Amino acid sequence: MQESKGGKDSFAFVSIITFVTWIALTLSPGMSLIDFYQEVFVGIIVAITVAALTYKHLPNASVRYFHPRRFGYLFVYVFVFLWAMIKANFNMARIVLSPKLPIRPGIVRITTNLKPNVAKLMLGNSITLTPGTMTMEVDGNSLYIHWVQVCEDLSQAGNIIKGSFEKWLGGVFS
Amino acid sequence: MIELILYYIGLGFCYLGSLFLIFGGIGLVRMPDVYNRMQASTKTTTLGLMSIVLGVGLMQPLWIIKAIVIIIFIAMTAPVGASAMARASYKSGIPLYKGSVIDQCDAPSCKKEVKE
Numbered sequence: 001m002q003e004s005k006g007g008k009d010s011f012a013f014v015s016i017i018t019f020v021t022w023i024a025l026t027l028s029p030g031m032s033l034i035d036f037y038q039e040v041f042v043g044i045i046v047a048i049t050v051a052a053l054t055y056k057h058l059p060n061a062s063v064r065y066f067h068p069r070r071f072g073y074l075f076v077y078v079f080v081f082l083w084a085m086i087k088a089n090f091n092m093a094r095i096v097l098s099p100k101l102p103i104r105p106g107i108v109r110i111t112t113n114l115k116p117n118v119a120k121l122m123l124g125n126s127i128t129l130t131p132g133t134m135t136m137e138v139d140g141n142s143l144y145i146h147w148v149q150v151c152e153d154l155s156q157a158g159n160i161i162k163g164s165f166e167k168w169l170g171g172v173f174s
Numbered sequence: 175m176i177e178l179i180l181y182y183i184g185l186g187f188c189y190l191g192s193l194f195l196i197f198g199g200i201g202l203v204r205m206p207d208v209y210n211r212m213q214a215s216t217k218t219t220t221l222g223l224m225s226i227v228l229g230v231g232l233m234q235p236l237w238i239i240k241a242i243v244i245i246i247f248i249a250m251t252a253p254v255g256a257s258a259m260a261r262a263s264y265k266s267g268i269p270l271y272k273g274s275v276i277d278q279c280d281a282p283s284c285k286k287e288v289k290e
Contacts, residue, residue: 024242024243025240085217085220085221089218092213092214092218093197097200105207106270106274107270128217128253129216129220129249133213134216134257136261136264137264146212146213154276
């Protein structure tokens with residue numbers, strides 16, 4: 001993926017994201033048409049202002065992220081993530097409520113082959129919210145994970161922790 | 175009719191969220207060290223908060239879009255805070271729980287800065 005350095009591409013990306021967020025926050029079903037036009041008008045002004053102030057700090061943002069294929073991967077990723085999160089919570093509830101407190105904590109190091117920083121951030125976030133693991137530090141392509149129940153075979157740690165997140169995130173940010 | 179059904183589904187989500195928050199609180203008390211406590215509190219509070227906000231969104235259908243935006247923001251920001259706090263604890267030299275089996279943290283940015 002060739003990286004654009006700031007410029008129109010990231011300006012457009014920031015404006016679109018800001019505008020969509022603005023509309024989502026202000027829109028309510030059943031509002032009158034004049035109110036709707038008002039929100040769209042103010043939203044455009046706000047989006048352009050915010051983009052003008054911030055696009056230089058986001059050199060890797062690009063409208064290429066709006067490719068439909070990426071949305072497909074993102075859609076699958078969201079459901080994989082939600083399911084992992086629900087599992088994580090029941091797992092945590094089981095650990096917390098069992099009288100013996102079956103924990104075996106430790107910090108393990110795993111590696112990832114995701115390149116963009118945003119992808120690493122998303123992977124770290126997903127790992128934090130999935131069963132028994134929490135990202136402590138990301139350094140280059142290694143992630144340091146605090147794990148409540150460390151498995152016996154450490155060579156499998158990466159696969160167990162990352163699950164299928166890496167595949168879907170790789171699709172989103174390829 | 176449909177509003178009443180949505181209302182009760184939303185109520186169910188709120189109760190579920192409160193239940194997860196209670197588990198988070200119990201975990202905070204029972205876990206042995208800072209890192210395990212962080213684990214218990216992060217996961218449960220994130221899902222608990224998300225389901226409470228979703229429940230409110232279902233009880234008041236006009237707020238559902240705002241609720242979803244809030245849920246996305248929570249999901250994106252809560253883990254970052256937890257990671258930052260865990261890393262800060264590690265850097266300031268808080269030891270791992272005695273029963274810990276392994277510590278592979280050797281990142282240069284994680285080097286302990288303990289003041290004697």
